[in-house]
Amino acid sequence: MIAEALNRLVRELTKLPSIGEKTALRMAFHIISLPRSEAQSLAQSIIEIKEKVTLCSVCFNITDCNPCSICESDRSNSDTICVVESPAHLAAFERTGQFKGIYHVLQGVISPLRNTSPDDLKIKELVTRLQQGKVKEVILAMNPTREGETTAIYLANIIKPLSLKVTRIAQGIPRGGEIEYLDESTLKSSLEGRREL
Amino acid sequence: MPEYRTTAVILTIRDYGDIDRIVTFYTSDFGKVSGIAKGAKKSLKRFGAALDLFSHVDISFFTKETLSLVRINHCHLKQSFPSLHKDITSMSYGSYMAELINEMTAERVAHRELFHTLIKLLSLIDSSPFKEDYLRIFEMRFLVASGFRPTLTHCLDCKQKLEKGPRFWFNIPRGGVVCPSCALNKNNLHPVSLGTLKLLEQAGNLTLDKIERLNFSSQALEESREIMPHFVQYHLGKELKSLKFLEKIRG
DSSP: OOOHHHHHHHHHHTTSTTOOHHHHHHHHHHHHHSOHHHHHHHHHHHHHHHHHOEEOTTTOOEESSSSOHHHHSOOTTTTEEEEESSHHHHHHHHHHSOOOSEEEEOSSOOBGGGTBOGGGTTHHHHHHHHHTSOOOEEEEOOOSSHHHHHHHHHHHHHHGGGTOEEEEOOOSOOTTOOGGGSOHHHHHHHHHTOOOO | OOEEEEEEEEEEEEEETTTEEEEEEEETTTEEEEEEETTTTTOOTTTGGGSSTTOEEEEEEEOOTTOSSEEEEEEEEEEOOTTGGGSHHHHHHHHHHHHHHHHHSOBTOOOHHHHHHHHHHHHHHHSSSOOTHHHHHHHHHHHHHHTOOOBOSBOTTTOOBOOSOSOEEEETTTTEEEOHHHHTTOOSOEEEOHHHHHHHHHHHHSOGGGGGGOOOOHHHHHHHHHHHHHHHHHHHTSOOHHHHHHHHHHO
16 A cells, blocks of 8 residues: 555656656655655755746746846847747757847647647737837747648738748758658758758 | 558647657558657658648558557658648648547548548648538538438438428437427527538538539538537537637637
């Protein structure tokens, strides 16, 4: 018979993504074996993340100060806004060190299969930012998937009447890729999106 | 572990762990199958752009009797239906058809006619201009293929053939139509004209190459919209997310 406290911890851990009951039980036994200070530190970190981390009121990135450090900083290319699906995608672009503009995180993509409509995303907030007149170019940086493309085309149709330049991130052959092993759809995208040297 | 090869339409995709994806696809030879695509998020070499919603693909997978998920080995794109995502409405039509098959068909039960209906209707929605008619045609053919064909030609109570009359009444729980005299003093019935009933009946009977000839009037669309999605959800026992989405975007 398993102690009720252990049962409760396993139930809570299985609510996390990709954690099944066996993994949760293994994690729970590991937590039992931890020194009290480490277990307390873990619990405290979870509480703190809920208390301190919030969404930036401007770009909707995850932040512990509002507005976030990117919105507050003096970026050299602040008339260009990069629209991304999630904070993870924003972090990926930041890792390149190439983009010096500002961001807007939609918090998802349009998905009929998940019943996520445009009203469930931060689209109204994006349009409000664009109407302020500081932005000249909008980069649509959703994933090149069916749902990402639907969202990008929907946004382009909304943004174009505002007389702003709307661009889509390039699609095609990844760096280091082998042309003969790529599928027809990717090669077609690479030809459509070719650039002059 | 034997390897199987078939053609399929991708119904759902979800991330699993850091780099894998769980994919549900509807095949011509094995019906609905769910499988894991190892490394699909990270490496595009094996799956490329083929692993995307509603793509028509040649797929190969390994299966083990003890495992419910197959292991997807290779996926080659046959048809991508590129216009489907160019409009939020056509995207939701495709999603509705995929969700219907995913929710209402059993795993590993093949139904070639249904598979070909799905391909045909996705192609029609992909071509311009797409019409709501295609959803009603798909629903009807899906119901026929699944054994839930509604009775549209005669009254459920008096068994009289429905031939004349301005209006008849559809009973969702009973799956059919009653004539005006049998409908007296009965609740929760949906009005439907003889023209709409004939169109829906044809949608279930015509051969696949002729279904695009069907043309729903605005009255037929309005009446059938009040019946068919509710009838489908009644048998499913739950609401479909894509239908809720369609209602939201219609406002």
